[in-house]
Amino acid sequence: MDSQLHIFFFPYMAHSHMMPAIEMAKLFASRGCKASIVSTPANAPHIHKAIESGTNLGLEIGVLSIRFPTQEVGLPEGCENANSLTSLEMMNKFFTAVNMLDQPLEQLLMEHRPSCLVADLFFPWATDVSAKFGIPRLVFHGFSFFALCALASLLRHEPHKQVSSDSEPFVIPNLPDEIKITRNQLPDYMKEETEFSGFLKKLDESELNSYGIIVNSYYELEPAYADHYRNVLGMKAWHVGPTFLCNEEKEGYKAVRGQEASISEQECSNWLDSKKSNSVIYVCFGSLANFVDSQLMEIAMGLEASGKQFIWVVKKGKHEEGVKEEWLPEGFEKRMEGKGLIVRGWAPQLLILQHQAVGAFVTHCGWNSTLESVCAGVPMVTWPVSAEQFYNEKLVTQVLGIGVGVGAKKWARLTGDSVNREAIEKAVNLIMEGKEAEEMRSRSKALGVMASRAVQEGGSSYEDLTALIEDLRLQRHCCGSK
Ligand code: UDP
Numbered sequence: 001m002d003s004q005l006h007i008f009f010f011p012y013m014a015h016s017h018m019m020p021a022i023e024m025a026k027l028f029a030s031r032g033c034k035a036s037i038v039s040t041p042a043n044a045p046h047i048h049k050a051i052e053s054g055t056n057l058g059l060e061i062g063v064l065s066i067r068f069p070t071q072e073v074g075l076p077e078g079c080e081n082a083n084s085l086t087s088l089e090m091m092n093k094f095f096t097a098v099n100m101l102d103q104p105l106e107q108l109l110m111e112h113r114p115s116c117l118v119a120d121l122f123f124p125w126a127t128d129v130s131a132k133f134g135i136p137r138l139v140f141h142g143f144s145f146f147a148l149c150a151l152a153s154l155l156r157h158e159p160h161k162q163v164s165s166d167s168e169p170f171v172i173p174n175l176p177d178e179i180k181i182t183r184n185q186l187p188d189y190m191k192e193e194t195e196f197s198g199f200l201k202k203l204d205e206s207e208l209n210s211y212g213i214i215v216n217s218y219y220e221l222e223p224a225y226a227d228h229y230r231n232v233l234g235m236k237a238w239h240v241g242p243t244f245l246c247n248e249e250k251e252g253y254k255a256v257r258g259q260e261a262s263i264s265e266q267e268c269s270n271w272l273d274s275k276k277s278n279s280v281i282y283v284c285f286g287s288l289a290n291f292v293d294s295q296l297m298e299i300a301m302g303l304e305a306s307g308k309q310f311i312w313v314v315k316k317g318k319h320e321e322g323v324k325e326e327w328l329p330e331g332f333e334k335r336m337e338g339k340g341l342i343v344r345g346w347a348p349q350l351l352i353l354q355h356q357a358v359g360a361f362v363t364h365c366g367w368n369s370t371l372e373s374v375c376a377g378v379p380m381v382t383w384p385v386s387a388e389q390f391y392n393e394k395l396v397t398q399v400l401g402i403g404v405g406v407g408a409k410k411w412a413r414l415t416g417d418s419v420n421r422e423a424i425e426k427a428v429n430l431i432m433e434g435k436e437a438e439e440m441r442s443r444s445k446a447l448g449v450m451a452s453r454a455v456q457e458g459g460s461s462y463e464d465l466t467a468l469i470e471d472l473r474l475q476r477h478c479c480g481s482k
Contacts, residue, residue, distance in 0.1 A: 004033065004034055005032075005033040005034070005115040005116065005472055006114040006115050007025070007033050007035050007118060008038055008112070009025045009036070009118045010037075010038040010120060012082070013039065013081045016367075017142055018043065018046075019244070019368065020216045021037065021118070022037060022047060022050045022051060023243035024216075024243050025054075026054040026059060027240060028469070029054060031466075031469060034060040035059075035061045036064050036114065037051070037061070037062070037064070038063075038066060040066060040068035041065050041067070041068070041080070042068070042078045042079075042081065043081055044065050047063050064108055064112075066101060066104035068097055069100050070097065072097070072100065073093040073097045073100075075090065082094060083259075083288065098123070102125045102129055105119075105123075105126065106129045109135060113135070115135070115475075115476050116135065116136050116137075116138060118137075118138045118140050120142075121207075124205070125206070127139075127206040127209050131209075136472065137211055138210065138211055139207050139213045140213075140214050141213065141215070142216060143367055144215075144221075144225070144388075144391075145237075146222050146392070146395040147388040148215070148237075149233065150181075151388065151391070152229075153173050153174055154186070154190065155204060163183060165183075166182060166183040167182050167409070170183075174232070175225075175228065176228055181390060185390040186411060187386065187387070187411055188411070188413075212235070212238065213235055213238075214239075214240060215239040216240070216242065216367070216371065218239055218241055218242060218450070218454035218460055218461045219454065219464075220447070220450040220460060221400075238467065238468040239460070240464060240465045241371065242372075242375050242451055245375065245451065245452065260346065261348040262343055262345030262347070268343075268348055268351060269351070269355070271311075272311075272352070273357070275309060275357035277356050278357070278432075279308075279309055279357055280308075280355075280357045280359060281303075281308050281309070281381075281431070282310070282311050282353060282360070283310055283311065283361075284313035284347060285363070285383070285416075286363075286385075288366075289414055289415075291415060294327075296328070298420055299421075299424060301421040302424025302425045303340065303424070304329075305422075305425040306428040306432075308432055309339050310339075311341045311343060312342050312343070313346075314327070315345070318345075319344065349372060353372050353373055353378055358378055359378070359379075360431040360432055360441075361381070362381040362383060362424075362427075363381070363382065365384045373444070374400075374444060374448060376448060377444045377445035377446075377447070378441075378444055379402045379437065379440040379444045380402065380431070381427040381428060382396050382403045382404070382406065383408050383419065384408050385408070385411075385412065386413045390411060393405060393408075401443055402444045402447070404427050404430045406423055407423045
C-alpha cells in the first residue's frame with residue numbers, strides 16, 4: 001500500500017468556498033500528502049493559477065475536472081460559478097446543476113480511490129457517494145466554530161418558534177455566552193418551510209454521518225466554541241486555519257486571490273503608502289452581496305460625513321467618462337480625490353487589510369473576510385447581510401469585542417437590510433477614533449499574533465492538522481482504503 005495519503009478537495013463553485021479549499025489543499029500537500037482539487041472546466045484555469053506557487057515548490061497538487069451540466073438546466077455556457085449568478089432563477093438552476101454532480105464525482109472516486117474526500121457542505125450526497133468506496137468524507141463549511149454552534153442550537157431547540165414577533169430578541173440556547181438574536185436576523189429557510197429547509201435537514205444528516213468537520217479557524221480565537229462543538233455537541237472536528245496564512249509568503253498571492261483585482265497591486269499600495277497609520281477605513285461586502293443604488297448612495301454620504309479616508313469596493317463596472325452614476329452623489333469622486341478611493345469590481349483585500357494605513361473594516365461578516373480582518377489586527381464595523389453572517393457579527397462584537405454593529409436588523413439575501421447614512425457615519429467614527437476604538441484595535445492585534453502562531457509548527461492549527469493526517473493514516477490502515 002502506497003504510504004502517501006491522497007486527499008480529494010471538492011469545493012462549492014464560489015470564490016469564498018474555493019479559496020480556502022485551495023489553500024487547504026496546499027496545506028495538506030505541504031505536509032507530504034497528494035492533493036487533487038475537483039472542479040469544473042470553467043473554474044479550472046483559476047485553480048491552476050492559484051496552485052502554481054505550490055506546484056513550483058514541488059508540492060503534489062492537481063486539478064480534476066468534471067462537466068457542469070449548464071445545458072441541461074438552462075444556464076448559459078460557462079456559467080459554472082455562483083459569483084456569476086445574477087438572479088434567483090439562475091441560482092435555482094445552478095443548485096439543480098450542482099445536485100447533478102454526484103454521478104461524475106462517483107466516477108472520479110472509483111477511478112482514483114483517494115484516501116479521503118473533503119467535500120463542501122453544499123454537497124450532502126458526497127457522504128453516501130464516498131461511503132460506497134469506504135472513503136472517509138470530511139465536511140468543509142467555511143463557518144466559524146461559533147456559527148456552527150449557533151446553527152446547531154437553533155436546529156435542535158428551535159427557540160425562534162417560541163417568540164411572538166420577528167423583532168423580539170431570544171437567547172440561542174446552551175451556548176457558552178448569552179447570545180441573543182431575532183427571527184428577522186435568521187435566514188428565510190429557518191423561519192418557514194422552503195425548498196431549502198428540506199435541503200438544510202439533508203446537510204445536517206450528511207454531516208452527522210460524515211467522518212468529521214474541517215474548520216477554517218484557530219483555537220485561540222474561539223476556544224469556548226471549539227470546545228463546545230466537540231465536547232458538548234459531540235462533533236468530530238479539526239481546525240486548520242486560517243488557511244490563507246499558509247500562502248502568505250508567496251509573492252503576488254495577495255493580489256490575485258479569488259480573481260484578478262480591478263486595481264493594480266502597485267496603485268493600491270502607492271495610495272495606501274501615502275496615508276498615515278490607521279487612518280483609512282476599508283469598505284467591502286464580499287463576493288456575493290450586491291446593494292441597491294439607493295443603499296450605495298447612503299454609504300457614500302455616510303463616508304463623506306464621517307470625514308475619514310476610505311477605500312470602498314463597489315460591484316460596478318468601469319466608470320465611463322461623462323456618464324452619470326446613479327449610485328453616487330453629484331461630484332462625489334472629485335470631492336473625495338486623494339481622500340477616498342473607489343474600486344469598481346474586485347479589490348486585493350488581503351493586501352489592503354494588511355497595510356498599516358488601514359485602521360478598520362466595514363464588513364458583511366462573511367467568515368473569510370472576518371478572519372482576514374482578525375489576522376490583520378483590524379477592528380470591524382459589522383454589517384451582516386445573509387448566510388451565517390449575523391452569527392459572526394455576534395462573535396465579533398459581543399464575544400471578541402473587536403467591532404461595532406452598524407445596526408443591520410434583517411437577513412436579506414444579496415441586498416441586505418437598509419442602513420442610513422447617519423448610522424454609517426456614527427459606526428465609522430466609533431471604530432476609527434477614541435479610547436474604545438484603541439482598545440478594540442489592540443485586542444484585534446493580539447488575536448492576529450495568535451493566528452500567526454497557530455499555523456506555525458507547534459501551533460494549535462498546525463498540530464490539529466497533524467492529528468487529522470495521523471487519523472486518516474490510521475483509518476486507511478484499519479479499513480484498507482488507498
Ligand atoms: N474578496 C476580495 N476582493 C473583493 C471582494 C472579496 O479579495 O473585492 C475576497 C475576500 O478577501 C474574502 C472573500 O473574497 O476572502 C469573500 O469571502 P467571505 O466569506 O468574506 O464572503 P462571501 O463572498 O462568501 O459573501
